[in-house]
Amino acid sequence: MTSAGSVEGHERPRLFAALRLPGEIVEALVAWQARLPPVDARLVPPENLHMTVAFLGARPAAEVEPIVGELREAAAAAGPMEFAVRDYRETRSVGMVRFTDREERAEAFAADVSARLARLGVYEPERRRWLPHVTVLRFRAPPRLVPDVPALGRFSPSDAALYHSLLRPSGAQYSVIETAALGG
Numbered sequence: 001m002t003s004a005g006s007v008e009g010h011e012r013p014r015l016f017a018a019l020r021l022p023g024e025i026v027e028a029l030v031a032w033q034a035r036l037p038p039v040d041a042r043l044v045p046p047e048n049l050h051m052t053v054a055f056l057g058a059r060p061a062a063e064v065e066p067i068v069g070e071l072r073e074a075a076a077a078a079g080p081m082e083f084a085v086r087d088y089r090e091t092r093s094v095g096m097v098r099f100t101d102r103e104e105r106a107e108a109f110a111a112d113v114s115a116r117l118a119r120l121g122v123y124e125p126e127r128r129r130w131l132p133h134v135t136v137l138r139f140r141a142p143p144r145l146v147p148d149v150p151a152l153g154r155f156s157p158s159d160a161a162l163y164h165s166l167l168r169p170s171g172a173q174y175s176v177i178e179t180a181a182l183g184g
Helices: 023-034 059-079 102-120
Strands: 012-021 050-058 081-088 093-101 132-136 159-168 173-180
Touching: 012 059, 012 102, 012 173, 023 132, 050 102, 059 102, 059 159, 059 173, 081 102, 081 159, 093 102
Parallel strands: none
Antiparallel strands: 012 050, 012 159, 050 132, 081 093, 093 132, 159 173
């Protein structure tokens, strides 16, 4: 596990756990974003491309270490994960690339993280099934794009991370607090 960010004792950082994408996958997604038709939307910058596993919201800084410990344990127990592009989909505020999860190992990891964080009392698990996706666009009104999907082939996440999300007028800025290797 490595530490790239820190949180002070009195802060209430907005936290989320996520799977990080390999550099070449981020590069391919950025190239794909550049080919999208011009629309009234904000492209998600490369440093913000990830697969969210659990959004915890604002939490006391004292909870960061226990959260990291549970993420570390879940990551160590995780089996090999493999993704492939499924499709592009828009909601009322975001465009996303959705993925298939071979053998549902990433879903098992997400369920493990969710259960561990719920036991800590820092997270209320979602009722719906976890959906492996990467948000690539943000907008006020759906542009109703129907792009070809990015050609990413099969890939595995590089690692898991706990992120700190800072809201800025230009959009959210994410910084990694800790990373944890998958599978030990």
